[in-house]
Amino acid sequence: MELLLANHSSYPRIGDQAGQQRLRRAYAQHERGEIASQEFEKIQTSVIQEIVQEQASAGLDLVTDGQIRWYDPISHFAGRLDGVKINGLLRFFDTNFYIRQPVVIDRIAWKGPILVEEYRSAQAVSPKPVKVTLTGPYTLGRFSIIESPRYRDLPELVADYTEALMKEVEALAAAGATLIQIDEPSVLHHPGDAGLVKVALTRIGSRKGSARLLLATYFGDVAPLYEILQGFAVDALGFDFTYSRGLSDLIARLGSDKAIAFGLIDGRNTRMERTEEVLPTLRKMAAKVEGSPSYLTSSCGLEYLPRDKAYVKLKQMAAVRAAFVGRGLG
Amino acid sequence: MSRTKLKSLGIELPIFPTSTVGSFPKPDYLVEARAKLAKEKIERKELEDLERQATAFWIRTQEEIGLDVLVDGEMYRGDMVAYFSELMPGFEQSGLVRSYGNRYYHKPIIVAEVGWPGPMTVGWWRYAQGLTKRPVKGMLTGPYTVMDWSFNEHYPDRRSACLALAREIRREVEALVEAGAKIIQIDEPALSVRPEELPFAIEALHIVTDGLPAYFIIHACYGAFDTIYSQMLKLPVDNLDLAISHSTLNLMEMFRRDPFTKDLSVGVLDVHSHEVETPETVKARVEKALQLLPKESLWIDPDCGLKTRTIDEAKGKLINMLAAVRRLRAEVGAN
Numbered sequence A: 001m002e003l004l005l006a007n008h009s010s011y012p013r014i015g016d017q018a019g020q021q022r023l024r025r026a027y028a029q030h031e032r033g034e035i036a037s038q039e040f041e042k043i044q045t046s047v048i049q050e051i052v053q054e055q056a057s058a059g060l061d062l063v064t065d066g067q068i069r070w071y072d073p074i075s076h077f078a079g080r081l082d083g084v085k086i087n088g089l090l091r092f093f094d095t096n097f098y099i100r101q102p103v104v105i106d107r108i109a110w111k112g113p114i115l116v117e118e119y120r121s122a123q124a125v126s127p128k129p130v131k132v133t134l135t136g137p138y139t140l141g142r143f144s145i146i147e148s149p150r151y152r153d154l155p156e157l158v159a160d161y162t163e164a165l166m167k168e169v170e171a172l173a174a175a176g177a178t179l180i181q182i183d184e185p186s187v188l189h190h191p192g193d194a195g196l197v198k199v200a201l202t203r204i205g206s207r208k209g210s211a212r213l214l215l216a217t218y219f220g221d222v223a224p225l226y227e228i229l230q231g232f233a234v235d236a237l238g239f240d241f242t243y244s245r246g247l248s249d250l251i252a253r254l255g256s257d258k259a260i261a262f263g264l265i266d267g268r269n270t271r272m273e274r275t276e277e278v279l280p281t282l283r284k285m286a287a288k289v290e291g292s293p294s295y296l297t298s299s300c301g302l303e304y305l306p307r308d309k310a311y312v313k314l315k316q317m318a319a320v321r322a323a324f325v326g327r328g329l330g
Numbered sequence B: 001m002s003r004t005k006l007k008s009l010g011i012e013l014p015i016f017p018t019s020t021v022g023s024f025p026k027p028d029y030l031v032e033a034r035a036k037l038a039k040e041k042i043e044r045k046e047l048e049d050l051e052r053q054a055t056a057f058w059i060r061t062q063e064e065i066g067l068d069v070l071v072d073g074e075m076y077r078g079d080m081v082a083y084f085s086e087l088m089p090g091f092e093q094s095g096l097v098r099s100y101g102n103r104y105y106h107k108p109i110i111v112a113e114v115g116w117p118g119p120m121t122v123g124w125w126r127y128a129q130g131l132t133k134r135p136v137k138g139m140l141t142g143p144y145t146v147m148d149w150s151f152n153e154h155y156p157d158r159r160s161a162c163l164a165l166a167r168e169i170r171r172e173v174e175a176l177v178e179a180g181a182k183i184i185q186i187d188e189p190a191l192s193v194r195p196e197e198l199p200f201a202i203e204a205l206h207i208v209t210d211g212l213p214a215y216f217i218i219h220a221c222y223g224a225f226d227t228i229y230s231q232m233l234k235l236p237v238d239n240l241d242l243a244i245s246h247s248t249l250n251l252m253e254m255f256r257r258d259p260f261t262k263d264l265s266v267g268v269l270d271v272h273s274h275e276v277e278t279p280e281t282v283k284a285r286v287e288k289a290l291q292l293l294p295k296e297s298l299w300i301d302p303d304c305g306l307k308t309r310t311i312d313e314a315k316g317k318l319i320n321m322l323a324a325v326r327r328l329r330a331e332v333g334a335n
Helices: A022-031 A037-058 A116-124 A137-142 A154-174 A185-189 A191-205 A223-229 A247-254 A275-286 A307-324 B002-008 B028-038 B044-065 B082-087 B122-129 B143-148 B158-179 B195-209 B225-232 B251-257 B279-290 B311-331
Strands: A003-005 A082-091 A098-109 A132-135 A179-183 A212-216 A236-240 A259-265 A294-298 B091-100 B103-110 B138-141 B183-187 B215-220 B239-242 B263-269 B298-302
Touching: A003 A307, A022 A037, A037 A116, A037 A307, A098 A154, A098 B091, A116 A154, A132 A154, A137 A154, A137 A185, A137 A191, A154 A179, A154 A191, A185 A191, A191 A212, A191 A223, A212 A259, A223 A247, A236 A294, A247 A275, A259 A275, A259 A307, A275 A307, A294 A307, A307 B091, B002 B215, B028 B044, B044 B122, B044 B311, B082 B091, B082 B103, B082 B138, B122 B158, B138 B158, B143 B158, B143 B195, B158 B183, B158 B195, B183 B195, B195 B225, B225 B251, B239 B298, B263 B279, B263 B311, B279 B298, B279 B311, B298 B311
Parallel strands: A003 A294, A132 A179, A179 A212, A212 A236, A236 A259, A259 A294, B138 B183, B183 B215, B215 B239, B239 B263, B263 B298
Antiparallel strands: A082 A098, B091 B103
């Protein structure tokens, strides 16, 4: 099993060092109308370039644009679809992070590519392949308020969000994206809806072309769904190990035909994992995982950490991988 | 039952006792002074004088409005967790972390064994209580919320961090009781974010409150209240303060299933809205609660701290809340 290092999704957009707060200042200036959108965009692009290089310098094989342009994981995509307006703030799972809630007022429809330009511009400045992350249709549906009488229930809403994501994934694959991650954290809180997510992923997978599709779950215990997820039409499954004490033993016992994104580095806590505590867990699972390449990553996006700690976490991932392939401990 | 406890503590309150959740908006002069201190343009002593001035303003204002149980208004606090973590040994402050939009904050990190540095809130409670004959609540943030809103690099897991904090926070509660506080509110807004952790959150609150002679209120924001309601009845406190001003939950059904056994502070003002609720709106919200619980069990307050409102909005909301309560008291012949 080949093991690649991949950033999960988000990355801290500002830091405490001189120069790392320019996006925060620009955001405020843009809101007050003191700088034009063009100038704001220039600053966003420069921050993306900086953090893409930061990830590469830590030793990652696959980087992300850090979702620097995203207000949050829900409204960025949903808010750019026809039929959706954006409402007030809502807590995102058990974090201290807040998203803006979509309100579905009419039939949901995809108007054109939302993330393709973001992908292209990040890839243009990245020395490494850029992984694209989208929040999945089920989680988008769970965070939405239905006001339109067109939708009688959640499955109908998820079906139309799926339609939009199918078109977006097709456009991303056509633009050259090689690894597309679909985040579905909500399914862990509603395991009875796994069938709904499976249908959605099958439809999205039909448009992925030659790209690999990775289904990521986090912020809950995935162990009860592990065997069901193995039957999903995706190339890889991404797991948050911080909520699942028994997950590594389960994978070591049952194995995996699919590639795994091992979220063994805690994206929610600043404590640094030691190589010697991560390595045995990784090794016992890797021996039973057929899917290749698999990925070493964090349990969730890194935006829940301060920038300096996020960077050290990435470097620690590289140290674990080095030990895994025999260039360090172990 | 809780009225008996209050009486045994020497506190007599009218029917429908009125209070607030804790924080009030800071006057402009205090906001400016805090910014100046951050830039080292004034001395801490100068800021503290203004914090006392603002506390006195709010004590006076609460008396004028007619509230029964007062708060110090938290003029000395920035954030409800940071205030404690900046004083307690064992914490460091992290670099900036985003909460939403362009808002960032320094999140505390537990880096060593946590400790109690000596009284953190007692001086402010004593000062506020010295300004009024009405009871002033002792106010502190609970161990579960301090744990949940901090990174943890020291303790092996969340439970042990929470219980260690509980042991130190109890010492603050003991100091408040020793100073004379009879009503103590523990703020636990994070309480319902991980229902599976409620058992150790309850264990922690036992550590904080067991055996201490005070009437305890716990303030918890809504969260997954429907899934944790029956467990919340096990919290070792006398009064649950819940935001039910715009609840869509079927409380009636939940209370029928598991009868409510404590006093309930009914959060009847929406602190996130600029709108000043009319006395009729407030009265209707209390009447909704009266369908569920006997009048002797109800306290009336806003659904959270009022610090994000303007001073005029906060006063306007509270004036109308008291107008509604006076009518309710008249209706039950208690005026």
